[in-house]
Amino acid sequence: MVRLYKKHIPLKNHNNIFLGLIFLLMTVPTQIAHSQQQRFPKPEFQTEYQIPETERPNPRAPFMEYLDLFLLLAVLSLTTWLVLKKRSRKWILWVSVFSLLYFGFYRNGCICSVGSLQNLTLSLFNEGYSVSFTVLAFFVVPLLFALAVGRVFCASACPLGIIQDLVIVKPIKLSPWLQKSLGLFPFIYLGLAVLYAATGTDFIICRFDPFVGIFRMGAEFHMIVLGISFLLIGMFVARPYCRFVCPYGALLKICSLNSKYHLSITPKDCINCKLCKDSCPFDAIDFPTDEKENRASRKDFWKFVFYAALIPVLMFVGGWAVSGSYKLLSSAHPDVYLANLLVSQPELMQNTENLDIETFMSSGKTLEILVEEAKIIQEKFRFGGWFLGAFIGLVIALHLLNQVIFRKRSIYEANRGDCFSCGRCMDYCPVGKPEHPFFKDKPEMVVKS
């Protein structure tokens, strides 16, 4: 009898059961989490049939992560040697093409140092989240290299930078004022990325990474548009993402400004021939200072005092302003968003069109709990907002202060903060190259190397 039941229910009464189930499905809210249920028993096969195993294809082998790290170290060390000793733009270019192909197109832009800063932040603020050693190393190694020899990571390891470097056609010079102002954005972006990662809201750097869609040959439409626009702008404003957006670049800049060694345009002594003057597409070459124009005056002294006094003021105002806008900032968190939506429009709770609302309603969680959770997140934003605002205020104040500090310079040299160590300028320097066209009619100027 049991056997008959097993065999015949699905065969004979199926139509009624099926209709009944459809009816049930229509009456019960459809989004109830279905767990595994033994509605139909396991068949007893008469034949030799073996129940197959569910396939479990393996992920990428773990040692491959160490290969990534090894290649990063190799690329950075090689570039360091090429920048400081070999002084060859051509070889730096080839190394960078390799990195673009490997870290960009083969590894699909993930694992990346730029994004790793968010993983690290989240792991520092959230005990349940831990980073792997490889991710930690990807974050730290380029910074240590920057501290030692400048931004070699930007030159030839970062696929985001290299893809822009390769499309430079006719770089235009930006006014220093515009360049400095736009250069503030990476610090603001860095602060925001840290705040959003620390609160566990979102990884905004990855989400708004304009080039990862190109590496993967597919992304949301607006991200592809953004990526292509960055590349089109990049034909004329060289490396726009690196200079005016990249938050990791902001960290590298701070490290590189104080680097022990750095790329130098000339192999020996600068002869002020000005040949390298226009060689840098990134406007990262500092010119010798004009003595008359820049002599520090009494007025400058008072300006300095004023801007220095402005630091705490701007920090406080920034902290107050950003912390005050915590509601706006926190609405990016899905829970806060949902809570806001349901509190402001309670009639939406009956909405079956909205998946998030529907799933929430059928999860059995009450609105009160959701609102409580949202409030905790908002409090985090209010607290973190003080730090973010103070940081932004500090950056702006230091930027202003920097405008009145006069630095005497007698030669053409790379700006350690802005220079990507791409090596273009080195090819323009005639020093040590007697065959250089510059020396053709001035043989007495040849400097022996």
Place this chain on the structure above:
Amino acid sequence: MSKLQSRRQFISGCARYSLGLTIAGVIGFSLTNASSQQWLWQIDPFKCTNCGRCATHCVLNPSAVKCVHAYALCGYCDLCGGYLKPGHIARNTAAENQLCPTAAIERKLIEEPYYEYHINEELCIGCAKCVEGCSSFGNGSLHLQIRQNICVNCNECAIARVCPSDAIKRIPADEPYLIKGGFEHGQTL
């Protein structure tokens, strides 16, 4: 000039060492919460509500999420809620009767009246239509999984961000799959 240079060098050196110490501090602090594990994304099929966002929100197209079949849990029914469209005309393999929009479910007669259902993962887009059908009418043996050989392991899973039931989690790589088990394993796994 040399005095100026040495002063600059001194300031820069101090800044360098303090930055170095900061980085060392960050390393030390994060080492307390670091692991040698590789991390992967995983769907918990018991939390999944078959909303269909896996098909549309993965950075890959088609999605790295595929329907997989826990054969041990399957009733091998002829009338399969995961295979046949509600209101199907006939119970056969004709395209108009199939629930799967890409015809990724292959039906094979084992012996009367049992049919084996196999997912062709090349065709599967992870839309969860069959999962919904199987969980509503059947045993729930069809369920979604992130295929680890396809997944590019994004830093932040684009599906996890929009998953309404919070079913996608970041897990250590030694157990990449949470596959539904058979009846003998009980209800949990």
